[in-house]
Amino acid sequence: MTTGLTTKTATVLVLLVAASALLSACGRVGPPLKPSEAAIQQAKDAGEEPPQAPTPNSENTEKRFVLDGLLE
Numbered sequence: 001m002t003t004g005l006t007t008k009t010a011t012v013l014v015l016l017v018a019a020s021a022l023l024s025a026c027g028r029v030g031p032p033l034k035p036s037e038a039a040i041q042q043a044k045d046a047g048e049e050p051p052q053a054p055t056p057n058s059e060n061t062e063k064r065f066v067l068d069g070l071l072e
Contacts, residue, residue, distance in 0.1 A: 032071070034071050036051075039051055
């Protein structure tokens, strides 16, 4: 008496789950954008006036945040 999935059925099920997980991660087009670039692109797509790009702090122009490298 076997009361479970056979090995072949379990293997097929695992492969289908793996394939669907792999294919679901393919929806991203292009590299990530900075938030200011994304806002400008969204305004252009909507046919609106794009917002001005943020200006750096005049007192400390080289001030960087820890996660800035991820956005560049």
